[in-house]
Amino acid sequence: MFRLLFTAIIPHGSAPLACTATMRMKRLRRGDLPPDAVALARLLVGKLLVRDLAGMRFAGRIVETEAFPSRDPSSHGFRGPTRRNRSLFLERGHAYVYLAYGSCHCIDVVAEAPGTGSGVLLRALQSVWGIEVMARRRHVTREVDLARGPGRLAAAMGIDLRHDGDLCRDKTLWLAEELDAPPLHLGVSARNGITRARERRLRFYARGNPYVSGTRRMRE
DNA sequence: CGGCTGATGATCT
DNA sequence: GATCATCAGCCGG
Numbered sequence: 388m389f390r391l392l393f394t395a396i397i398p399h400g401s402a403p404l405a406c407t408a409t410m411r412m413k414r415l416r417r418g419d420l421p422p423d424a425v426a427l428a429r430l431l432v433g434k435l436l437v438r439d440l441a442g443m444r445f446a447g448r449i450v451e452t453e454a455f456p457s458r459d460p461s462s463h464g465f466r467g468p469t470r471r472n473r474s475l476f477l478e479r480g481h482a483y484v485y486l487a488y489g490s491c492h493c494i495d496v497v498a499e500a501p502g503t504g505s506g507v508l509l510r511a512l513q514s515v516w517g518i519e520v521m522a523r524r525r526h527v528t529r530e531v532d533l534a535r536g537p538g539r540l541a542a543a544m545g546i547d548l549r550h551d552g553d554l555c556r557d558k559t560l561w562l563a564e565e566l567d568a569p570p571l572h573l574g575v576s577a578r579n580g581i582t583r584a585r586e587r588r589l590r591f592y593a594r595g596n597p598y599v600s601g602t603r604r605m606r607e
Numbered sequence: 608c609g610g611c612t613g614a615t616g617a618t619c620t
Numbered sequence: 621g622a623t624c625a626t627c628a629g630c631c632g633g
Contacts, residue, residue: 453625461625471618489616491626508625538626581625602609 410446410515411566412437417480417555419564424498427479428454428507428591431496433571435563436512438521438544445521445544447512447534448565451592451599453578454498457505460583463495464504476504480555480562484541484548491538492547496554496562510590512540513598515565521545536600576605 412435421427431452438445455462463472463485475483475497483495483506495506512518512534522533522543534543541547550560572594577586579601592599592606599606 455625463625466619469619485625486617488624488626489614491615493625495625506625510625536626578625582623604609 412446412563413566415480415555415562415564417478420480420496420498420555422479422499424454424456424505424507425589427496427498428452428589429573431507431509431562432573432591432593433565433568435515435565436509436544437561437563438546439559440521440545443517443520445517446515446563447518447540447544448515449509449511450513450596451509451511451590453508453510453591454589455495455506455508456589457499457503459505459587459589461578461581461585462505464506468504472504474551475506476502477553481553482550482557482560484546484551486548487538492541493537494541494546494550508537509540510537511535511592511598511600512543513593513596514543518543531597535598574606579605 421430431449434449435446436449459465464475468476471485474481477497478501479497479499481497483497484492487493493508495508497506499505514533518533525542527533534540554560554562574592574594575588576590577588578590596606
């Protein structure tokens with residue numbers, strides 16, 4: 388465990404949501420990750436995604452995930468490994484980053500045993516510190532939309548194909564547990580934005596959190 | 608706010 | 621050539 392001192396500059400006029408100058412957090416090790424896509428998807432809601440870039444540290448609270456278990460027909464790993472999805476078949480805790488619809492990067496956390504090809508998509512982030520700074524250059528009208536949705540999440544955190552690495556070893560992108568974390572009510576729902584097995588209840592989110600993607604109903 | 612549509616380009620068939 | 625784990629922008633109520 389170590390204490391994180393935030394030194395990011397807060398942009399003028401933007402109210403930080405978590406105003407703590409210090410935050411206690413602990414990096415997640417591989418052993419902290421359950422080797423099951425659904426269990427991992429549930430565990431990751433409320434955890435932190437941390438990005439170290441150019442001497443600054445950015446952190447966001449994961450408020451929405453989606454499980455893509457083995458044998459899920461909508462999983463990218465369903466038809467076995469290819470050039471694109473090969474990192475999805477590595478040991479759990481790796482990142483699988485891909486380009487969706489030609490323009491949006493998305494990031495999965497590899498979930499199950501090596502060779503299985505299942506993961507957890509990170510769908511939305513609540514800025515805990517500094518994400519406003521990093522995303523300032525992007526065209527985002529509302530602060531609440533900075534990382535609301537998997538493509539925006541990756542863009543806000545500056546994640547691209549180069550981050551197709553190991554979140555348990557990477558020095559610039561990693562997962563952490565927030566000690567003294569605020570209480571959270573876990574919501575479960577059907578999925579969205581996919582064509583196959585849409586009705587499976589594999590989407591997990593922090594109930595009532597305004598940074599969860601989709602319509603109002605999808606965060607209740 | 609909710610619903611719909613076109614853009615977009617890598618990937619796989 | 622079809623598919624797609626998305627998004628911004630537009631439109632109606």
